[in-house]
Amino acid sequence: MPKKHFVLERGRKAPLPLILDIPDKTVTIQEVLPILFDIADRTFIRTYQELEPDRSVTCGPGCCHCCRQLVPATDHEALYMMDVMRTLPEDHRKRVEQRYAEGIEKLRNAGLLDGILDFLDNRVHKVEEYKAIQKLYWDLTINCPFLEDESCSIHPHRPIACRQYSVTSPPELCARVFTDAKLAEIHHPVDLGGALAGFDGENARGTVIVPILFARLYEERLRGREEPRLEAERMVARFIDLAGMYTEK
Template identity: 25%
Template sequence: MLEDRQGFVRSLRPNRRVVRFELDIFGHPLRIGISFADRPAELAELVPMARQITDRITRLITRNLNFSGRKIACQKGCAHCCYYLIAVSTAEAFCISNAIFALGAQKRRMLIRACCIAGRNTIASIAQNPTTGQDTDQMDTLQNLSDWYSNLSLRCPFLADDCCQIYEYRPLVCREYFVLESSKPCAGDCADSSRRVNIPVSIAEILAETCCKLQGADNTVILPLAIPYAYDNPDDARRTFPAETLVRTFVETLCDNIYQNISNVEMTSFQL
């Protein structure tokens, strides 16, 4: 599954099907086309398309900020937000795990070991947190956990020398997180809501909800446990769905969340 608004993939493979829709991002139309083959597909195959859409949305937002005279503070070597606890969808957990196991042996072992250590430390720290689970609202619980976790100085297992070791396939949440420039340093302030860039639609949340609908359960995974989760759930990782079902569920979830900003949703078949 790929984002194919200009039809390049379809021109090479005319038997692929396409879902077209349009998003309104701060008054700018963003035309999107999702191309897919009519075959069984795994959840992880949703992720490349979700990354492409996320990157297009964030590029448009960044350009809009630049035009208004505001700038993003985030740059290579800035890793303060990499000490927050983040969650990924099961699709991303499977996709990131697949990418890591495809790496060379030395780097693969290094990242798997880092994940195992981070996972153990995270579980031990959460078990010692007396406030865990006291919030009735799931989003409040996740936010409070993340704020509490950041004070433990447990870095992301994929961070080394303040650089992301899986930048090409980093989580959607990381792709969507931006902080505006300020006279104050980012340290201890990157969660400041006044500096965070508002994302009108979170593809990370859309993908997580899509996975919940398809799997019939909320199996969102905290990032340090992504590889162990994928390893312990091989049947879920290999489970297939009709590609059309995956794409339609994703688009319908998107529509349900931002129906006021979406137009011209249609399914089109292309034949030779």
């Protein structure tokens, strides 16, 4: 694949040069998600390199409290994860599907499912309401369907929100995220998760969020959409340009 040069603007931080392998063909956004994940990883690594000397990331294998939150993935990533799920060995795939079913059933039994679906479809930009829903979800202790042995079983394919969330505080505090615990979250200068949620593969759009647990519920609807197709270089360039606008103020 030919290598292409880009620059990601990072607000008050120095821009990040990127040299990326870009296929020479027309693609949908799902087909370039691995490239966007690579951009995210490079961006977040740069943030970690810029941390003060006495701070370091404390997230790691076996620390999975964030995997029990209502993780705000995008519609693009929801479809991508469904594709990944179907490539898993049969036993693994069946366990993931079972956890999807059990999680949705927990929400239904708690009387929360319809309200969350209505929120995702109609009011997802309401930040305070989303925080309230996240707390209700957390209280049910629903594991991410891909969580196995306290680690992500599809780690290379995880959504940008999972890559973006990190702390420098003791991991045990994350178990009390919705209490009085003071987490030292790392704030990246670029919100790549937000940029992806606001990107349709061609242009900027209203935010679309499909949390990981809801991917199977939304899949049929999402598969029925007509997705933009662009030359891969042009699509990646447009995403990088948009992401440069999702910077800290």
